[in-house]
Amino acid sequence: MNDFIVKGIDGIDDSLIEEAMNYKRTRKPIYIAAGAVAAIAVFSAVMLNILRITEPTVPTVDGGAQTDDSYSGGGTNYGEDGKIILSDAKVSFTGTAITAEEIREIIEREKVTIASFIRHETPGAGDINISLVGYSHLQTDNNTISLDFVTLPVFTEDRLIGEVTLFRYDGEIHYSPAAGGPGWEVKTGIFDQNPDSELAFVYVGQLSEYMIAPDNTVYGMWEGESPLDDVPDCYTKYATEYNTFSFNKMIADKNYVTVPADVSNITLQ
Amino acid sequence: MDDKDIVSLYWERSESAIAETDRKYRSLCMRIARNILNDNSDAEECTNDAYLAVWNNIPPKRPEHFAAFVCRIVKNLALKKYEYIHAVKRNPDAQVSFDELDGLADNTDIEKLCSSKELGEKISDFLQSERQVNRVVFVRRYWFFDSPKEIAKRCSMTENAVNALLMRMRNRLKEYLRKEGVFDE
Numbered sequence A: 001m002n003d004f005i006v007k008g009i010d011g012i013d014d015s016l017i018e019e020a021m022n023y024k025r026t027r028k029p030i031y032i033a034a035g036a037v038a039a040i041a042v043f044s045a046v047m048l049n050i051l052r053i054t055e056p057t058v059p060t061v062d063g064g065a066q067t068d069d070s071y072s073g074g075g076t077n078y079g080e081d082g083k084i085i086l087s088d089a090k091v092s093f094t095g096t097a098i099t100a101e102e103i104r105e106i107i108e109r110e111k112v113t114i115a116s117f118i119r120h121e122t123p124g125a126g127d128i129n130i131s132l133v134g135y136s137h138l139q140t141d142n143n144t145i146s147l148d149f150v151t152l153p154v155f156t157e158d159r160l161i162g163e164v165t166l167f168r169y170d171g172e173i174h175y176s177p178a179a180g181g182p183g184w185e186v187k188t189g190i191f192d193q194n195p196d197s198e199l200a201f202v203y204v205g206q207l208s209e210y211m212i213a214p215d216n217t218v219y220g221m222w223e224g225e226s227p228l229d230d231v232p233d234c235y236t237k238y239a240t241e242y243n244t245f246s247f248n249k250m251i252a253d254k255n256y257v258t259v260p261a262d263v264s265n266i267t268l269q
Numbered sequence B: 001m002d003d004k005d006i007v008s009l010y011w012e013r014s015e016s017a018i019a020e021t022d023r024k025y026r027s028l029c030m031r032i033a034r035n036i037l038n039d040n041s042d043a044e045e046c047t048n049d050a051y052l053a054v055w056n057n058i059p060p061k062r063p064e065h066f067a068a069f070v071c072r073i074v075k076n077l078a079l080k081k082y083e084y085i086h087a088v089k090r091n092p093d094a095q096v097s098f099d100e101l102d103g104l105a106d107n108t109d110i111e112k113l114c115s116s117k118e119l120g121e122k123i124s125d126f127l128q129s130e131r132q133v134n135r136v137v138f139v140r141r142y143w144f145f146d147s148p149k150e151i152a153k154r155c156s157m158t159e160n161a162v163n164a165l166l167m168r169m170r171n172r173l174k175e176y177l178r179k180e181g182v183f184d185e
Helices: A003-010 A014-022 A043-050 A100-121 A183-193 A234-238 A247-252 B003-011 B016-037 B040-057 B066-084 B092-102 B116-128 B132-142 B148-154 B159-179
Strands: A092-094 A128-131 A144-146 A149-155 A160-169 A172-179 A199-204 A208-212 A218-220 A256-259
Touching: A003 B066, A003 B092, A003 B116, A014 B066, A014 B116, A014 B132, A100 A128, A100 A149, A100 A160, A100 A172, A100 A256, A160 A183, A199 A234, A208 A234, B003 B016, B003 B066, B016 B040, B016 B066, B040 B066, B092 B132, B092 B159, B116 B132, B116 B159, B132 B148, B132 B159, B148 B159
Parallel strands: A092 A144
Antiparallel strands: A128 A149, A128 A256, A149 A160, A160 A172, A199 A208, A208 A218
């Protein structure tokens, strides 16, 4: 044992100790069986009786959830230096893309419940908009995009406040809203910096979502190094029509529905 | 009860100070001690000793970070006890945690280049330059001696990711300390 180093670490600032003591990363992904929620009196009753957990949740960022079954939990390869080894394979696709008609149908049917949930996690949100277009994610462990999953941004007049992920499972399309936590501010900032760009969305390893701009700038939810930094021309390598999204194009095309602030089908406790 | 109120109770020499400390921090203290000692009864003894030590130190001290103050005392007592306990009873997680740190310094003369207090400040500076989640993972592993599995649960990560992150951080810390002149070139 290196006593000196141990003593050094023992002498770190109290604030660091308390930070580590109190830290717990919370996530709020919930899977909801489409069509199962109607007018519900008590939100906790929704949680207990109506919501269906259909498969494991794999978190990506605070407040978000990766629901992609192509996710290779435990399969991430690490090099001797601890860095994630990215796949060299060509991009491949699995599943069946969720069509625009299917998206519109489920969002029109469930928009109030989705908005109610997200409003509960975002006090003072006002009118809530749910995009009718979104993006799948490329999983860099195997360079695969599962088309059975698509993520739709949820936003207010001036910021992103959540997402809803649609996914095919057992012959039906289900939805999973996510909100709360500080990650949405980061993502809002990324969209603000790239309003017209078709950003490419990828998952790296088991935790991290990254967005790549056409100029190959890589944005993560955290500051610091990115496993994609060493990938030359990574936008060309990872961007496809299925995992790219432009916020301004969605707005310009009016490809979203709005749930007014006073509309809710859930009484929240 | 708020930490400042608990500290005030110590200053008033109220015996309820210890009861309130116990109510709020017993599970945390037990965990820290158990992580090092790997024994419930030793951890319990250590925790109770720590309360007495807190009582003896406040006053005159009025710690700004009371929780960290209590944790430090528990940890120091546990480490002292650790030295006297047969190796077979040591918590393998804590031992591995120590072993991981061995790679950080291979120069036996490093103590001549920097005091442990200065080293603590340098490590704090290094941690402050890291992302929050990195800081937490590092401190939970090497200050609290949590296992990678426990850290993974706390930080919503996998054990693989925790171990990889720790490896990268140790490498960065080693490089940082070398640049800071703690180690010989």
